[in-house]
Amino acid sequence: MDDTLWHQLPTTFDHVGTSDPRFFDRYWFVANDPRGGGTLQLTLGVYQNMNVMDGGFVFARDGRQHNVRASRTLRPHYAPCCGPIAVEVLEPLARFALRVDDAASGVRAELEWRAEFDAQEEVPQFVRQRGRVVRDSRRFDQIGACAGWVEAGGRRTEVDSWWAARDHSWGVRERVGIDEPQTGPPPAAAPDAASAGGTLFAFLFFSTTAIGGHVQLSHFAGEGDYLSAEVERRGGGAPVRLARAALRAELVDDRSPRRFRAAWFDAALDDGRPVEIEMRALGSAIDMQGLGYGGYDDGRGLGVWRGDAHTERDVWDVSDACEVVRDGARVRPIHRIQPVRVAVRGGGVDGEGTGSLTFIAEGRLPQLGLG
DSSP states (O other): OTTSSOOOSSSOTTSOSOOOTTOEEEEEEEEEOTTSSOEEEEEEEEEGGGTEEEEEEEEEETTEEEEEEEEEEOTTOOSSEETTEEEEEEETTTEEEEEEEETTTTEEEEEEEEESSOOEEOOOEEEEETTEEEEEEEEEEEEEEEEEEEEETTEEEEEEEEEEEEEEEEEEOTTSSSOOOOOSOOOOOOSSGGGSOOEEEEEEEEEESSEEEEEEEEEETTSOOEEEEEEEETTOOSOBOEEEEEEEEEESOSSSSOOEEEEEEEEEETTSOEEEEEEEEOSOOEEGGGGTTTOOTTSOOTTOOOOSEEEEEEEEEOOSSSOEEETTEEEOOSOEEEEEEEEEESTTOOEEEEEEEEEEEESOBGGGTBO
């Protein structure tokens, strides 16, 4: 790349434009069987200032989640592969080969991800706290289909044109590579749990017979609300623009972290016509710690240097909607991604399909009727 005409900074391509150790660049892929027969995810991330590449692959079927996590020293091997996990760009923004070959666990996969919609850039995110940039990132999303096969637990699963999505994100984000430094006193303790600030994060990738795209809604205490929504019609035509969206949910129980049976985005087009997007849980939700999100075996997160070559493997019970059994310990993870059946009603874009929903709703959230 340094012998092309595409430089963007007065340095070589093996450097980035900030010394922030949290700078990252990451692929994330997901594929769900529309019949509820399984779900898989694959990720690869680069952390230039930590000299690290890491990645993960998870496959869940019949309530069992098979995990492979890997990490390696980045330099001098600039290639999208990490241990047994590899991504090959067959056609930019259109087709990717996803490969896993982990002999120690018996987890293998040969998959081709192909686009069915154009990539969609999200609204950029920028947050500064106490004079310090804690988030400055970009991401684009894309809906597609995935085909091939996966082997796990001694069983081969044919991936027959499963619904699929991906994102590509880069920039600076909290808790990547390093522990966040203390820049002031912690927030004052609330007098009771009911008055504590809440966290809401709902991120849907989806497509139906008529449309496809993403809707992302978040609310974090001390920050403004964030909405990024872009929806396209199959076969092209004018985009479907959502002017607003609100979330409601039917929860499994009232314990924290909260999980959902069904959720709805109550939205409106920019011409005022109402649109409802219904999402119902479909099979097991992925426990994202299997990919390394929230920690490897060392209890540290993504982007941490773990040596020249490091691989971890485990199998977890994810048959319960709320609890996961990890190595005999029963836990209730906050970060799970749920395959969903999707139904869209109204606005002239009615249809049914499949999607992937990240749902986090913690603390006091009056907009969801949660104390």
